[in-house]
Amino acid sequence: MLSAEEEKLIEKFCRINGIEADRELVFRALCHSSFTNELAQNGERTLESNERMEFLGDAVLELSLAKTLYNEYYLTEGEMSKIRAMVGSEKVLSSVAKTMRIGDFIFLGKGERQTGGAERDSILADAFEAVLAAIFLTGGLGVSVEFVQSKLSDYIERAVEGELILDYKTSLQELTQARFGSRPLYETLLDEGPPQEKWFKVGVFLDGSLMGEGEGRTKKAAEQLAAKHALEILKKSGAKK
Known part of the structure; x- marks a missing residue:
């Protein structure tokens, strides 16, 4: 059960990103382990972090990218594998997460936030995948593929054209x-x-x-x-x- 403040934050996050998904799932997707551990240590409440959802979201992302590359481009298996890895990289996902303002909405422990966790690429990329899992669990693969395309189509196109540089x-x-x-x-x-x-x-x-x-x-x-x-x-x- 979300508090009024949490519900308000999640509603705003979904609204600005055009996300149609179960609000409690989205909330869980934005709960970093530092936040849930801190709550447990303080005896406030027990929450599941976004780690399991990140695992699921990673698989959904790979399938969504593979489906898009297979349907929309005539590429070899090797080319598709390379592009999927580039577009699904931490660098790209964290960049997309920043445009989605995930850092403004993610729930972090006080120590993690003070040391810049809201801008850390690994945390942002994992949160993006967890949010994708929330979308998948709510609406299924079709909606997930549409979401991935809406957020990553530019990166996919640049990767196909050889224009995507990560390093x-x-x-x-x-x-x-x-x-x-x-x-x-x-x-x-x-x-x-x-x-x-x-x-x-x-x-x-x-x-x-x-x-x-x-x-x-x-x-x-x-x-x-x-x-x-x-x-x-x-x-x-x-x-x-």
């Missing part, structure tokens, strides 16, 4: 090595904030020239964004991936 640093290094015979270097331009609220700005340089900049809560994320921006600039200048 921008590796792609940039391969491109600069081939085109210029040198490797990019990353330099931290900004490192500020307390440990729990760190913010980084990184620049990527080639032969001493700034190619791109990126910002994020981790140095790794900032480097990936810097590499992404550098790739975009090189692409506009005529470089081929």
Whole structure:
């Protein structure tokens, strides 16, 4: 049984994302284990975390992607497997979860939230799969496939066209090595904030020239964004991936 506040939050989440699913299932899909463990430790109430639903959602996602690729594209088994893995990756799912504002609605323990859990890729990707499980348990496979297509069609198309890059640093290094015979270097331009609220700005340089900049809560994320921006600039200048 949901509290009035929980019901209100879940209703808003479903409304902004166009989700038609059992509200209690959606609530469970958004309950991280840190939240349910904290409730149990405090003797408040016993809830199941979203881990089992994430397991189911992962299977539903794979089947939904496979069905879409089989029906809409003429691809070999190997090509379909590769694209399914790319589109179903943590990086892509967490990006989609951010557009769905899952981080604003997910229920986390206080410690997990304070250390940035609402923005952690693994938590967001798992929550996306758990939400998909809620949709599947409510409406079946057909509705699940439609939901996956509505959220991931752009990524599927880019992957089929060879335009979906998940590791921008590796792609940039391969491109600069081939085109210029040198490797990019990353330099931290900004490192500020307390440990729990760190913010980084990184620049990527080639032969001493700034190619791109990126910002994020981790140095790794900032480097990936810097590499992404550098790739975009090189692409506009005529470089081929």
